[in-house]
Amino acid sequence: MTATAETTTGSRGSQPPVPDGAVTVTVKIRRFNPEFDDEPRWDSFDIPALPSDRVLNLLHYIKWYVDGTLTFRRSCAHGICGSDAMRINGVNRLACKVLLKDLLEKGGKQTTITIEPIKGLPVNKDLLVDMEPFFEAFRAVKPYLVTYGNEPTRERIQSVADRERFDDTTKCILCACCTTSCPVYWTEGSYFGPAAIVNAHRFIFDSRDEGAEERLDILNDIDGVWRCRTTFNCTDACPRGIQVTKAIQEVKRALLFKRV
């Protein structure tokens, strides 16, 4: 196949060819641009899409061919960078990890997909929220290896079992799906939130780390782990499959029994 480019007066207005096997879906998106709008609103777009498409493909179709002002973040498009967390049909997901085939209505009924920004963080524009409060909570738990004394010349020795102890929480991509699915976080934004606790857990349970006490002190705070009401929304929301609620429970237990 050789693509050729012909000089034309312009391509805007024409839509790209609809691929074989495409179905028409309605994408209903919560829109808000404080630069021009007083109030948020809902916009609906009927677009062609393949069952194998990611929801991110649908958003791109709208942005590229229908409404260029639609605004959202994305980068890697396969669930690693954590940019495109959003509320899809009422649950927090990465748009690049949800496939249309898993959302299609049965029996040939036209499918409607509802997309909103994640909750609990200020909306900057459409699906794009202010991530600063989220990263502030992350930074507050000392999310780095704390050690004292001289560094060894070679690597620190860590057994396979000790390494396994905190494996789950090293998977976090800081997408905020967990934190912004937490009802406590929605009502009390001062709560550190699940993601910050997950990242504290990653170090508290690392056998090489010597900062557990400092971090546990921080998490024992009024805005720390005790706010958690164990609703498991965070665990359901995590696109990396991290047992978030379990990690929070382990931090609580470490505080109660003063040991990790």
Next chain:
Amino acid sequence: MQFHKYDVVIIGAGGAGMRAAIESGQRARTAVLTKLYPTRSHTGAAQGGMCAALANVEEDNWEWHTFDTIKGGDYLVDQDAAEIMAKEAIDAVLDLEKMGLPFNRTPEGKIDQRRFGGHTRNHGEAAVRRACYAADRTGHMILQTLYQNCVKHGIEFFNEFYVLDICLTETENGPVCTGAVAYELATGEIHVFQAKSVVFATGGFGKVFKTTSNAHTLTGDGMGIVFRKGLPLEDMEFYQFHPTGLAGLGILLTEGARGEGAILRNASGERFMERYAPTIKDLAPRDIVARSMALEVLEGRGAGPNKDYVLLDCTHLGAEVLETKLPDITEFARTYLAVDPVHEPVPVYPTAHYAMGGIPTNVHGEVLRDNDNIVPGLYAAGECACVSVHGANRLGTNSLLDINVFGRRAGIAAAEYALAHEHVDLPENPAASVEAQIALALSEHGQERVADIRTELQATMDANASVYRTEDTLKQALHDVQALKERYAHISVQDKGKRFNTDLLEAVELGFLLELAEVLVVGALARKESRGGHAREDYPNRDDTNFMRHSMFYKQGEGLTADIRLDYKPVTFTRYKPMERKY
């Protein structure tokens, strides 16, 4: 317009940028400008490992690693630089471990190592276990660990600041870098950063291709900015296609899978790599494996209904190896292709992956303005740079190594330069060209859609300038890219606002992609030989007499359609004579 003054400005917050920032930030007043949030950078998508001759699990030494890197790069590697990288690899890995990186461990508790393509014992005898890894999310762990350490050291970030230009001040000794100009996505405001040193760490430009492992945001901005300043780009025709992208999607499946024993098979189940690389088979370097796969498909031995892919067979590895050592790629196959690697082979095909070329630097990260002179105050590291440690084909894991070794070196060099020098005055109206560029993009001058031009660019690059190339396909690509550049002059951006205008951002990014695509194609046309990742069907052999040299590309004049001048730079040899490349 806002004005800032720093000692060091680092552009990009992936592995190279943050590794540089950790060094620079502890020595000099440093700002990191990134068009994303730091943890979104594509370093996080790297999977398999980072090679260093730690010899934790079997005999190894850095000289073997140097040799493998040079041979892997088809002898276009600058050998002094490769030696530095292989030597410093050991400390680079140990530094990351000390920063907290959770490497997988051996039964004795040391950093575990696994096999990877092209990394061998004693100059090619057999595959060696050299890649240090954290499951199949090594890049993710490097990115997180570096960001964590930036937090620890209080590094100052300007997130979602899109750098569009650098400031060069003319002096009697030539141009000196004095700052950078950024567009703040949140507000649409222009910021001028005066600095004594500027470090580019902006990554690659994989989005010139349709099928790619690269993120949407990898649009070659840093390379494009440097090129527009009249500074050279090096070896841009050498683009790596990673053998195992998920078929049709391009999502990366790590070479570490083959390192753990996975096997490539054609439609009849044959382990075809035995024919192409009898000694190390599936662990041959990427260029060789990608070409072998393409040939299997071209010759009708591809799998699937359209015979257009081959199969990566992991089924014999067992569920436990897949779940513990390769969990992410196992999930990618399940999520995106509904194929379970535990039970069935995964459809794969080469995917555009990595630019061997880029902004030419010396081993301190200093950017060259020609073959002999540097631009004082300007540095580059990582994929956007060309040291050149990768030559014509990068070995797997050497990019994570490159960002750590040369990111560190560039950070130290930039900070030391800043401490030893005063600020030089900025040129007059430093923001003028960026302001004009933004205003032009937002003005009404046509009805061309950014997405259409980008789609056509990616289609022609995939069809005409990918794994195999000929004079005819490359001429077609050049014709298409030049026509698309003409059309780019008539784009219209729908979003005219100032707030998070990602519509505008994509338009600007497309300008860089078009520019770099043309450089790639011009270089590929001129290089009438096959070497490493550059395979010409019409010139199937390596030609050391005429082409054992780096390409250097210079933009001649202003505007997107200005001509490109091609020059050459000698390769640095130390102890390795070019040999035929067999595996």
